[in-house]
Amino acid sequence: MTELSDAPKRARVVIVGAGFGGLTVAKALAKAPIDLTVVDQHNYHLFQPLLYQVATAALSPADIASPIRTILKGQRNSSVLLAKVTGIDTNSGEVMAGDRRIPYDYLVLATGARHAYFGHDDWEAYAKGIKTIDDATALRRKILLAFERAEFEHDPVERGRLLAFVIIGGGATGVEIAGAMAELARKALAVDFRSIDPTNARIVLIEAGPRLLPVFEEHLSEAARRSLEELGVEVRVSTAVTDCDEAGVSLADQRIGTRTIIWAAGVQASRAGQWLGAETDRAGRVKVAPDLSVPGYPNIFVLGDTAHVRDMDGKPLPGVAPVAKQEGKYVAELIQTRIAGGDLPPFRYRDPGSLATIGRKKAVVQFRRLRLSGYLAWWLWSVAHIYFLIGFRNRLVVAMNWAWTYVSFQRGARLITGPDPEPEIRTDKGPGMERLHEVA
Amino acid sequence: MTELSDAPKRARVVIVGAGFGGLTVAKALAKAPIDLTVVDQHNYHLFQPLLYQVATAALSPADIASPIRTILKGQRNSSVLLAKVTGIDTNSGEVMAGDRRIPYDYLVLATGARHAYFGHDDWEAYAKGIKTIDDATALRRKILLAFERAEFEHDPVERGRLLAFVIIGGGATGVEIAGAMAELARKALAVDFRSIDPTNARIVLIEAGPRLLPVFEEHLSEAARRSLEELGVEVRVSTAVTDCDEAGVSLADQRIGTRTIIWAAGVQASRAGQWLGAETDRAGRVKVAPDLSVPGYPNIFVLGDTAHVRDMDGKPLPGVAPVAKQEGKYVAELIQTRIAGGDLPPFRYRDPGSLATIGRKKAVVQFRRLRLSGYLAWWLWSVAHIYFLIGFRNRLVVAMNWAWTYVSFQRGARLITGPDPEPEIRTDKGPGMERLHEVA
Numbered sequence: 001m002t003e004l005s006d007a008p009k010r011a012r013v014v015i016v017g018a019g020f021g022g023l024t025v026a027k028a029l030a031k032a033p034i035d036l037t038v039v040d041q042h043n044y045h046l047f048q049p050l051l052y053q054v055a056t057a058a059l060s061p062a063d064i065a066s067p068i069r070t071i072l073k074g075q076r077n078s079s080v081l082l083a084k085v086t087g088i089d090t091n092s093g094e095v096m097a098g099d100r101r102i103p104y105d106y107l108v109l110a111t112g113a114r115h116a117y118f119g120h121d122d123w124e125a126y127a128k129g130i131k132t133i134d135d136a137t138a139l140r141r142k143i144l145l146a147f148e149r150a151e152f153e154h155d156p157v158e159r160g161r162l163l164a165f166v167i168i169g170g171g172a173t174g175v176e177i178a179g180a181m182a183e184l185a186r187k188a189l190a191v192d193f194r195s196i197d198p199t200n201a202r203i204v205l206i207e208a209g210p211r212l213l214p215v216f217e218e219h220l221s222e223a224a225r226r227s228l229e230e231l232g233v234e235v236r237v238s239t240a241v242t243d244c245d246e247a248g249v250s251l252a253d254q255r256i257g258t259r260t261i262i263w264a265a266g267v268q269a270s271r272a273g274q275w276l277g278a279e280t281d282r283a284g285r286v287k288v289a290p291d292l293s294v295p296g297y298p299n300i301f302v303l304g305d306t307a308h309v310r311d312m313d314g315k316p317l318p319g320v321a322p323v324a325k326q327e328g329k330y331v332a333e334l335i336q337t338r339i340a341g342g343d344l345p346p347f348r349y350r351d352p353g354s355l356a357t358i359g360r361k362k363a364v365v366q367f368r369r370l371r372l373s374g375y376l377a378w379w380l381w382s383v384a385h386i387y388f389l390i391g392f393r394n395r396l397v398v399a400m401n402w403a404w405t406y407v408s409f410q411r412g413a414r415l416i417t418g419p420d421p422e423p424e425i426r427t428d429k430g431p432g433m434e435r436l437h438e439v440a
Numbered sequence: 441m442t443e444l445s446d447a448p449k450r451a452r453v454v455i456v457g458a459g460f461g462g463l464t465v466a467k468a469l470a471k472a473p474i475d476l477t478v479v480d481q482h483n484y485h486l487f488q489p490l491l492y493q494v495a496t497a498a499l500s501p502a503d504i505a506s507p508i509r510t511i512l513k514g515q516r517n518s519s520v521l522l523a524k525v526t527g528i529d530t531n532s533g534e535v536m537a538g539d540r541r542i543p544y545d546y547l548v549l550a551t552g553a554r555h556a557y558f559g560h561d562d563w564e565a566y567a568k569g570i571k572t573i574d575d576a577t578a579l580r581r582k583i584l585l586a587f588e589r590a591e592f593e594h595d596p597v598e599r600g601r602l603l604a605f606v607i608i609g610g611g612a613t614g615v616e617i618a619g620a621m622a623e624l625a626r627k628a629l630a631v632d633f634r635s636i637d638p639t640n641a642r643i644v645l646i647e648a649g650p651r652l653l654p655v656f657e658e659h660l661s662e663a664a665r666r667s668l669e670e671l672g673v674e675v676r677v678s679t680a681v682t683d684c685d686e687a688g689v690s691l692a693d694q695r696i697g698t699r700t701i702i703w704a705a706g707v708q709a710s711r712a713g714q715w716l717g718a719e720t721d722r723a724g725r726v727k728v729a730p731d732l733s734v735p736g737y738p739n740i741f742v743l744g745d746t747a748h749v750r751d752m753d754g755k756p757l758p759g760v761a762p763v764a765k766q767e768g769k770y771v772a773e774l775i776q777t778r779i780a781g782g783d784l785p786p787f788r789y790r791d792p793g794s795l796a797t798i799g800r801k802k803a804v805v806q807f808r809r810l811r812l813s814g815y816l817a818w819w820l821w822s823v824a825h826i827y828f829l830i831g832f833r834n835r836l837v838v839a840m841n842w843a844w845t846y847v848s849f850q851r852g853a854r855l856i857t858g859p860d861p862e863p864e865i866r867t868d869k870g871p872g873m874e875r876l877h878e879v880a
Contacts, residue, residue: 042856043584043588043854043855043856044854044855044856060500060501060502060503060853061500061855061857062500062852062853062854062855063500065855067632067854067855069629069632069633070632070850070854073631073632079634080632081591081592082585082588082856100592133855133857134857134858137857144483145522148483148522151521152521152540189509191513192507192509192510192513192520193509194519396840397840397852400836400837400840410510412502412837413500413502414483414484414502414507414510415483415484415501415502415505415507415573416482416483416484416522417501417573417574417577418574
């Protein structure tokens with residue numbers, strides 16, 4: 001490639017991670033005089049807030065994900081690389097992905113979060129969270145198979161385990177999953193089985209703290225709890241989990257037999273901090289400078305769930321989408337300003353409020369002075385989520401899916417995919433088998 | 441369970457397979473005085489004709505599949521069992537699924553087809569067909585990853601292999617896949633890459649016989665060929681494949697380097713014939729009596745792709761949906777008639793014609809005296825496929841997906857799912873790497 005010796009070289013910006021934060025930076029740099037490379041281990045941007053709906057069979061993966069290339073295709077300065085980053089060489093200024101090396105002048109790490117198990121990493125085998133599409137379809141498979149197996153299970157104790165679903169973690173994620181599970185069991189599957197009654201499935205939501213949704217005000221936490229209990233969810237607050245295994249969950253005072261434990265209780269940062277050897281907090285988030293750069297590396301920025309950023313009260317900002325997006329806009333503007341020779345004041349976050357939905361028609365909203373619960377909150381939640389989806393097509397599809405589910409109570413993606421399920425080995429041929437031919 | 445000793449026991453009907461054939465029998469028996477059990481190794485009914493659209497990222501799996509339980513939920517006499525059948529005990533009259541045994545008075549085997557490799561079973565590792573949802577998402581992953589890898593491939597020979605796609609088999613399936621692949625490469629992906637030009641991807645359709653679509657009349661085969669060539673597909677007829685391996689396809693006179701071979705050239709019956717020890721044809725299909733029962737077992741029926749049924753000219757009926765559906769209706773009526781003490785004349789098939797689509801706006805239709813090609817044929821194909829989908833929701837979703845793809849040329853399900861792709865190991869850091877930062 002011949003270079004004109006007096007043409008200034010364009011700055012090379014590399015963004016690792018195409019979630020809310022990374023994609024916001026990329027789009028904000030669309031017209032910047034730079035060469036942009038976006039690196040992600042998946043070929044799609046995922047709208048994570050709705051992932052639990054894939055796990056509970058209401059939406060398909062493609063409804064909430066868009067190929068990164070399609071999102072960025074109009075940006076002539078952008079290139080997309082599907083790769084898994086393995087480290088950063090800060091001396092040579094290169095991102096390492098396997099044997100591949102990607103040089104940068106400015107680097108943005110927006111690699112998100114992983115689940116954390118508070119020192120009980122062995123629980124991860126039994127209590128999986130949902131962070132990726134494959135997590136969600138795997139959980140969907142697990143949930144639907146539990147009902148299928150329960151239908152022909154003779155042992156009432158095992159049937160009880162199959163029809164019990166335990167969600168650990170009472171934040172927005174846990175609340176939303178619990179509500180959706182209740183809808184699935186009590187509505188969508190209600191008349192589909194002959195031996196079992198899915199409406200009797202037990203759904204338990206466990207929270208270690210004194211109330212659900214700790215980021216909301218108390219009366220909204222109460223509204224959420226009531227809505228869940230109306231849906232038949234057992235809510236247990238001030239309850240710690242002492243153990244998880246393949247047959248159940250142990251609490252301080254009792255044991256719940258279950259084959260499906262869903263983890264929504266803790267997250268930690270991605271490995272970005274380790275790649276940099278930077279100072280991190282206990283969750284692994286990188287303690288960034290007021291301009292979101294890594295101390296000692298003014299050209300490396302960390303944002304989103306992987307960054308530890310303090311707000312005006314000195315508290316760390318939560319790992320939610322609006323935080324990542326505001327940080328992304330700031331970093332994009334800062335990079336362009338610095339290239340032009342200027343600078344910006346430190347980053348400041350403006351809180352746009354919080355939302356959480358509970359099942360089909362209820363939600364809680366806390367936004368500036370606005371406090372809502374119930375139906376109106378649910379409408380606002382739906383509109384906001386649809387608005388923030390990337391891509392007109394996804395918005396239309398999700399809106400229609402929800403309209404369908406609302407009207408019909410049916411869920412549009414009730415598929416068990418993956419390897420063919422091995423039939424459980426049964427050695428007895430007891431009275432239960434004849435039930436196959438009972439007049440229902 | 442107490443039985444009244446003088447109440448007649450209802451006949452137990454077991455259907456294995458919930459495809460077109462099996463599901464037609466099940467639905468036709470909705471009001472029959474029987475106890476019905478439907479057994480399938482998946483929890484969903486799959487609309488196979490559109491599976492290639494999942495493989496080419498135009499539709500999501502849930503758009504073309506419906507849970508069997510939902511389809512049958514209104515039938516109080518029906519029970520659904522998710523299990524993989526392993527054999528039939530004709531002495532005791534039981535279906536065997538692992539250690540589970542399901543007794544029957546009437547048995548219907550509608551277990552469909554698998555791919556056949558004409559004695560070259562070793563090719564199956566390199567040239568996969570699409571028969572299930574997991575086949576389709578695996579192929580989708582393979583195709584999309586091929587483009588992703590080609591984008592950063594330095595070696596032009598390897599890049600050529602990655603950007604070459606070979607479809608073996610010029611029947612309706614191969615033609616439809618070839619057309620969809622061309623649409624994907626030339627439209628949906630066209631501007632999404634910076635180093636490669638997807639519109640230059642090579643798509644080759646290979647047919648051993650003298651023309652494509654042998655079941656259609658010659659002029660329609662020609663129309664299909666022309667449409668494919670207009671889409672940039674290389675059509676090779678009268679060409680036999682001599683070998684398949686991981687780096688390409690060998691023909692009699694040349695070799696095509698490719699990393700993606702799609703098999704659409706041959707099918708064989710499921711193992712039902714082996715379960716019964718019945719007489720089968722060379723494709724493993726059970727040679728049934730004129731009433732579709734297995735010779736010697738008047739209460740066991742085989743239908744659909746697994747059955748060898750002769751038409752008025754003595755030729756075996758093809759493995760297509762209308763055949764399975766008409767056979768299913770017949771068997772359901774026959775079972776009810778026999779239970780009531782009567783009988784029916786032998787099965788007779790009425791041919792409703794053939795359809796095949798080529799890409800976005802072309803198709804061929806052959807129906808009674810009607811011969812169509814081009815746009816009108818394509819509209820008819822679309823309407824027919826939407827009509828035959830099970831479930832209003834799926835019809836609406838597929839219609840909207842197609843409208844979207846038609847208008848935008850974008851494909852709605854371009855996700856690479858499954859295990860995270862390992863980045864290819866590159867040891868050289870040649871000029872290609874700097875291309876990442878070229879001004880596009």
